[in-house]
Amino acid sequence: MTIEQVQKNSSYLFYCKEYYFAGIKPTDFISNKNNGYKELVQIAKLYFEKNLLEEFATYLKEGQYFIQLWTAHLILEFGNPDEKLKELCLDEIINYSENPLAPEVAIHEKKWLKEYYENGNK
Numbered sequence: 001m002t003i004e005q006v007q008k009n010s011s012y013l014f015y016c017k018e019y020y021f022a023g024i025k026p027t028d029f030i031s032n033k034n035n036g037y038k039e040l041v042q043i044a045k046l047y048f049e050k051n052l053l054e055e056f057a058t059y060l061k062e063g064q065y066f067i068q069l070w071t072a073h074l075i076l077e078f079g080n081p082d083e084k085l086k087e088l089c090l091d092e093i094i095n096y097s098e099n100p101l102a103p104e105v106a107i108h109e110k111k112w113l114k115e116y117y118e119n120g121n122k
Helices: 003-009 011-022 035-049 053-061 067-078 083-097 103-118
Strands: none
Touching (some): 011 035, 011 067, 035 053, 035 067, 053 083, 067 083, 067 103, 083 103
């Protein structure tokens, strides 16, 4: 898959939707062994390798299917964000960690944030 194909057919959005309904979440440690997780990582890396981090970051504005959450995690884990973008990504993750409508996701996000800060990240 090329970046042009991803952009043309909105693969990232469709995969996020598909994995939402399949129960695959960014910080569910069982899910990260799943091919769906790996597919989203591959797409994100395509953007990053083509120096399209800012374009990829526009997915932080999407409102469904954990797209913002996936985007935030993928940028922090595989991108090279500046401090402003890093803060936006962390704010998104913090919002999900406090979401009473998705308690399982909130638990996973709290755990991820704890480990993130314990590893010396800011």
